[in-house]
Amino acid sequence: MEITLSHYLLLAGAVFTTGMVGFVIRRNAIVMLMCVELMLSSTNIVFAAFSRFHGNADGHVFVLMNFAVAAAEAAIGLAILVEIFRRRRTVNVDDFKTLME
């Protein structure tokens, strides 16, 4: 079987949906952040596939930049989580209700 552009797009769509669904149904903040990473990775697949398809390097450059941004986001997200965990001993987002009305 030949692997075509649509295969890559389907894969990316599946990964993105997995991330989105996981983000909505899981309540553990670390898992939620991991699901966001899945969503970012799926866009990397789309960018790389289209970059090859269009024959220009713009998409590849975007993927490289995206790695850095995803890493920075994870670093800040986890740092904040550690700070919260120290005070609350939980990372379940349903327990964070200090700011609700």
Next chain:
Amino acid sequence: MELLNLNIPSWSDLAYWRPEAILCGTFLAALLGDLIGRGRRPAISFVISVFGLITAGAYSVAAVLHGGAAHTIMGDLIIVDGMAAFFRLLFILAGLATVLFSWTAEEIMGRKRENKAEFFYLTVLMTAAMMVMAEARDLLMLFLSMEAVGLVSYVMAGYMRTSLRSTEASLKYVIFGAVSSGIMLYGLSLLYGMTGAMTFDGIRAGLLAGEVNGLSLLITVILILAGMSYKIAAVPFHFWCPDVYEGAPTPVAAIFSVGPKAAGFALMIRFFYTTLAAGADPSASAPLIELINWPLLMAVIAAVTMTYGNLVALRQLNVKRMLAYSSISHVGYLLMGFVLLTDAGLAAILFYLAVYTLMNLGAFFVVVALNNHIKSEELDDYAGIGFRAPWLGTMMVIFLASLTGVPPFAGFAGKFYVFTAVMDRQWFWLAILAALNSVVGLYYYFRVVKAMFLTRPAEGADTTPLKIHWLQYTVLAVLAVPTLVLGFWFGPLKVLADQAIGLLSTGM
């Protein structure tokens, strides 16, 4: 086609980018100053930040006076034009006012805070990143600049590390911010796939040249709008806004309520105007806007955003939360200018943003000044406070009246331009809804005024006059005077906004 079409940037490009370069240098210098002072000398960072912002501001003013055509720099990633100049001034004003005001804010400089200086240089860094947001003309720069602003804001929201509320606000901000930028990124990747281009001009050319399916373009635009709505806090991506404003220190909430929002609008204006509307031949672009029924989409988002923000603001008893919901409703008014993607509408957005920055910063700063003394933002604790600090109370009345949009304050002129831009094209229901919303706004804004001046404080409450620092009075006066003056002398600002948008369509 060449695989690598590298446009090597030259050093002379940096001449057009002095304010941004200065702010980046200021950030590093202030960070170094903090390290040298071992975190115990916030004054070093404060002074460096203030001087850096003033120098960058001077260069921005010089660039405006100098005028000149638009320049694309760093290859094709960034454009420095009239609109960029307009937003540079706006962001530097907001950043400088916040840094100066926070010097005497208990929440930032209080005895228990360990990392005081951080606030100043993070504000400087955020100002620089917001300026890049207004200059991006490429998907890569769009994404990077949005993330840069986002990452700095996550840290600033969690500034009070030991406070449960502050860290919780920060976590909510980072989790939902990350997911919304993921959704937006997916839209950007599809857009790249459809057109094979990264620059906004290239995308537009690709959309016009190829056979674009209306449905897939609509889905892509909605995905991208999701990420941008999060930045400007438009319904249904507003839910972080009240929580973050309430949990974060008030000076941080003040700059969040104007800076990233204005930057988000700048980005949206350049992105959607260039890709969907602008171009040498306006008639050629009509199909793209109609293909996805853009006016109706934006009108519904604007209508829902302003109504929701207003109705929920009615029940708020915490002034910070009330201001958060009021800022959501103002986003609704601003989005009205987007409905038609016309020059008049976009210029009205710029004008309104400038006015909104002045009055909303002012209102938040009064909350900061009061918090220094009464340690609370609850409406009940504001009872009779207008008599303990008459000048502060008067300024709050000016800012709130301007936010309501009653003449002769600047808010009225801002609303007037947005409303006429919509009515020019027969969108009467939207204009009427917005007018009704303004009346609702009158109720909750004046409830604060009533508490400050007409309510008797509880028996035995402290009634001594409040001592407000002279620096705070100065900053508030700098914000209050234009809020008054721009209400009847709005010509120059209007001309500046018109020019900025005019250059956008011709300067490409």
